[in-house]
Amino acid sequence: xxxIVEKKTRQGANPPKFAAHPTVPHDxxxxxxxxxxxxxxxxxxxxxxxxxxxxIAQAELLTGMSKEETFTEATSVYDNYVEALESGSVEALxxxxxxxxxxxxxxxxxxxxxxxxxxxxxDTLARSLLxxxxxxFKVFNIVLDAYEPAANRIANAVAxxxxxxxxxxxxxxxxxxxQVRERLLILPIIGVLDTRRARQLTEQLLRGIRDxxxxxxxxxxxxxxxxxxxVANHLVQTVEASRLMGASVIITGMSSEIxxxxxxxxxxxxxxxxxxxxxxGIEEAERLLGYEVLRDPPCAGTEGHTGEKYxxxxx
Amino acid sequence: xxxxxxxxxxxxxxxxxxxxxxxxxAVQLGFDGSELTVIATAISEIARNILEHAKDGExxxxxxxxxxxxxxxxxxxxxxxxxxxxxxxxxxxxxxHKGLGIGLPGTKLLMDExxxxxxxxxxxxxxxxxxxx
Amino acid sequence: xxxxxxxxxxxxxxSVQSALSDDDLRLLRDDLSDRVGRFRSTGVxxxxxxxxxxxxxxxxxxxxxxxxxxxxxxxxxxxxIRPDVAFxxxxxxxxxxxVGAALDxxxxxxxxxxxxxxxxxxxxxxxxxxxxxxxxxxxxPNRPGLSPxxxxxxxxxxxxxxxxxxSPRSMEHGR
Numbered sequence: 001x002x003x004i005v006e007k008k009t010r011q012g013a014n015p016p017k018f019a020a021h022p023t024v025p026h027d028x029x030x031x032x033x034x035x036x037x038x039x040x041x042x043x044x045x046x047x048x049x050x051x052x053x054x055x056i057a058q059a060e061l062l063t064g065m066s067k068e069e070t071f072t073e074a075t076s077v078y079d080n081y082v083e084a085l086e087s088g089s090v091e092a093l094x095x096x097x098x099x100x101x102x103x104x105x106x107x108x109x110x111x112x113x114x115x116x117x118x119x120x121x122x123d124t125l126a127r128s129l130l131x132x133x134x135x136x137f138k139v140f141n142i143v144l145d146a147y148e149p150a151a152n153r154i155a156n157a158v159a160x161x162x163x164x165x166x167x168x169x170x171x172x173x174x175x176x177x178x179q180v181r182e183r184l185l186i187l188p189i190i191g192v193l194d195t196r197r198a199r200q201l202t203e204q205l206l207r208g209i210r211d212x213x214x215x216x217x218x219x220x221x222x223x224x225x226x227x228x229x230x231v232a233n234h235l236v237q238t239v240e241a242s243r244l245m246g247a248s249v250i251i252t253g254m255s256s257e258i259x260x261x262x263x264x265x266x267x268x269x270x271x272x273x274x275x276x277x278x279x280x281g282i283e284e285a286e287r288l289l290g291y292e293v294l295r296d297p298p299c300a301g302t303e304g305h306t307g308e309k310y311x312x313x314x315x
Numbered sequence: 316x317x318x319x320x321x322x323x324x325x326x327x328x329x330x331x332x333x334x335x336x337x338x339x340x341a342v343q344l345g346f347d348g349s350e351l352t353v354i355a356t357a358i359s360e361i362a363r364n365i366l367e368h369a370k371d372g373e374x375x376x377x378x379x380x381x382x383x384x385x386x387x388x389x390x391x392x393x394x395x396x397x398x399x400x401x402x403x404x405x406x407x408x409x410x411x412h413k414g415l416g417i418g419l420p421g422t423k424l425l426m427d428e429x430x431x432x433x434x435x436x437x438x439x440x441x442x443x444x445x446x447x448x
Numbered sequence: 449x450x451x452x453x454x455x456x457x458x459x460x461x462x463s464v465q466s467a468l469s470d471d472d473l474r475l476l477r478d479d480l481s482d483r484v485g486r487f488r489s490t491g492v493x494x495x496x497x498x499x500x501x502x503x504x505x506x507x508x509x510x511x512x513x514x515x516x517x518x519x520x521x522x523x524x525x526x527x528x529i530r531p532d533v534a535f536x537x538x539x540x541x542x543x544x545x546x547v548g549a550a551l552d553x554x555x556x557x558x559x560x561x562x563x564x565x566x567x568x569x570x571x572x573x574x575x576x577x578x579x580x581x582x583x584x585x586x587x588x589p590n591r592p593g594l595s596p597x598x599x600x601x602x603x604x605x606x607x608x609x610x611x612x613x614x615s616p617r618s619m620e621h622g623r
Binding site for chain 2: 467469470471500501502503504505530531532533535536539540541542
């Protein structure tokens with residue numbers, strides 16, 4: 001982020017320099033020079049790759065990988081990178097970086113290492129740029145202006161793609177729908193609930209209700225620190241939607257903070273069935289289901305005899 | 316890929332056609348399960364709105380792009396009486412007909428973008444978008 | 449397209465096959481209303497598994513059908529609302545008040561049997577309409593001293609056993 005800000009200030013200071021080239025519109029000049037530079041990068045591929053790998057070794061990154069492996073991966077990243085510089089499309093590089101991560105992590109590497117080597121590549125190429133244009137400072141500035149935003153965008157895109165990937169993985173991990181008894185599901189929620197996660201949770205729960213033919217669902221929010229009005233309303237919606245599918249929801253583990261928030265926010269709680277803790281919730285759910293377990297296989301035509309058993313309860 | 320489909324809305328059967336077309340395009344754009352239902356329901360609501368208030372109109376469903384994002388765009392146009400007070404019409408629970416008063420405000424909740432423009436005596440245009448995330 | 453209606457004991461089962469037009473719905477409403485009277489049905493199941501969209505119009509219509517049937521003495525259970533559809537419905541604020549909901553036909557029949565049971569044992573003296581409200585999640589206005597949820601749970605519990613004696617008798621009524 002910081003780099004982008006720096007670059008912007010520099011760009012702001014630059015225009016007078018461009019004004020010195022009135023014959024060529026500088027956007028066009030930029031593009032042209034960037035393409036020239038890309039060509040230069042292609043021609044000096046091996047040399048630059050080796051330089052870059054040296055930097056990687058110096059920074060003690062990717063130590064878990066052999067020289068050959070590092071070289072193969074590095075040339076691949078290099079080609080993708082140059083491609084992205086030329087086309088402006090970072091998708092292929094993002095995808096590649098993800099698969100690279102999958103290869104690096106089992107070897108003891110980490111995501112940040114992949115991001116760092118991409119940053120190193122950016123700097124290696126910037127050095128090469130300086131070497132190429134050191135005699136013509138004006139041109140150097142123009143190429144740098146074209147190169148920097150593109151390079152930053154690539155680094156940024158790669159980093160963001162990892163964050164998204166991890167968020168996705170965490171999300172999937174953090175909302176398991178568990179079946180504890182026949183027709184009884186438990187949904188323990190841990191961590192902060194944002195709207196997106198709440199939405200995903202609801203979808204998973206509703207699918208779980210249908211797939212597992214659930215009749216009662218216990219949603220445990222012991223692990224949820226806070227809640228806002230949007231998420232609170234979402235919870236209520238989840239309860240409602242479950243009802244539309246014929247299942248009732250018991251919410252357990254509501255902290256006093258959350259309870260207070262809900263009341264203060266004026267969330268409509270008339271439909272919410274809350275029980276103190278998960279244990280109580282499961283007991284309640286089992287009580288609900290216990291009577292069902294006793295029933296004959298349900299079918300309208302064949303009325304069971306279990307009614308006898310309960311006759312005393314009712315009279 | 317058909318980039319745009321235009322469906323006249325003059326009877327209830329055409330509402331069904333409109334939402335089916337919307338679903339087809341949404342599938343092509345890569346929307347998944349619950350989003351497809353969201354889009355189809357939103358189209359159904361605004362098409363129903365045309366039928367109830369103007370009797371005659373059209374729904375145009377197309378792909379839309381904005382910078383790197385893309386999504387589905389639905390435009391519902393009618394030449395009916397128009398809406399005098401849009402703020403009131405967009406209030407949850409308000410309805411001139413016997414409806415639940417949920418159609419338009421509810422649809423707004425479903426979509427990412429929702430604009431309504433109306434001139435009394437000339438008609439109403441609703442434009443709504445849902446982006447691929 | 450006309451919605452086929454089956455009679456199963458005390459109950460009627462209507463399976464909605466495709467997207468309903470206004471006329472279809474009107475037909476369904478009149479048909480159900482007529483048969484509820486003719487067969488003295490106490491419960492109606494409307495299966496909407498085939499519907500991929502339930503918008504505010506459809507909800508309004510289903511709700512008004514249910515309310516009308518309630519006045520005719522039958523309780524309505526909607527069956528087969530898909531997960532996606534349920535989620536969109538609540539986002540729109542549609543909740544199908546006065547209507548029961550169940551996962552599938554089996555569940556719905558159980559739901560109706562439980563309800564009958566409840567009515568017979570607990571509300572013999574009360575009218576069906578009042579007792580009907582007990583069947584809905586989280587609302588039981590006529591049970592002082594109990595939280596809504598508890599009352600509901602208790603009601604469910606008490607209602608669980610199959611109506612061993614009561615049902616066959618009343619089924620004969622239906623025929």
